[in-house]
Amino acid sequence: MSGLAIATLLAAAAPQQPPVFGAEVGIVRVEVSVTKAGEALGGLTAEDFELRDNGRVQDVRLVLQEQAPIDAVLVLDLSYSVRGAKRTALQGAAAAFLDGLRPGERAALVSFRDDLRLLQDFTPDRSSLFAALGRTEPGGSTALRDAVYAALRLRPPSPERAVTVVFSDGVDNVSLLTAPEVVEAASHTDAVVYGIGIRQKGDPPETFLPAAVQTTGGRYFEAVSDRDLRERFLDVLADIRSRYVLSYSPAETPEPGWHALSLRLKRKKGDLLVRKGYWR
Secondary structure, rough: OOHHHHHHHHHHHHOOOOOOOOOOOOOOOOOEEEEEEEOOOOOOHHHHHHEEEEHHHEEOEEEEEEEHHHEEEEEEOOOOOOOOOHHHHHHHHHHHHHHOOOOEEEEEEEEEEOOOEEEEEEEEHHHHHHHHHHHOOOOOOOHHHHHHHHHHHHHHHHHOEEEEEEOOOOOOOOOOOHHHHHHHHHHOOOOEEEEEEEEOOOOOOOOOHHHHHHHOOEEEEEEEHHHHHHHHHHHHHHHHHHHEEEEOOOOOOOOOOEEEEEEEEEOOOOOOEOOEEEEE
């Protein structure tokens, strides 16, 4: 898809309803990160979780990680500030993430400046993805919100896990869409959104990406400098791999509309990150 095509998709989709949560028919899948003292807590079973869907306790099953491959979209800020050494560091960090994908897992690359570019559509071919990274050219302003929205629209419903990894080093200054519109759109997808940012001294705090991350149960990572970018991208990949994937068939016929999710550990203590709910 060309830059023109992805911009056309954005313009056409903006006034419409966001995409609906893409669960299998009769099955809901929920990803959860469980940590203790900042470290991933392993060894849990389905019996360790109590999950409620609109207040009703559900009978959950644990999906084996090897049965839950991922589709990843990398959304990369290529505004004017991402040039020189920062661009090189970003290319290396994104390449390290892509190199960590398992055979058969797919990725797509979206870049944004004033405009949006689909550098590479979903593919498991690493050589095509690495070649696309080499076509990144910084310049212009920062259309962060538009880029996140377009990335969330790229992937049709699929049994694979969906992750959207967004890097930006600046504040959005040209997007057509507002932060609440894009955060709402994220709640209508099955993607887990991750954010990676670099903030300069005196920059206003970033609020949009953390909000999008929170509504989908993802994480936001702050890089101190360009040199940290590779480790932050690998932190995202490690978090993806450590997550538990729960599935259930709703105990009662699910009503259309918003379904609030609540999750707790029954037998152990830990900190949970999970999406707030989903749409039917």
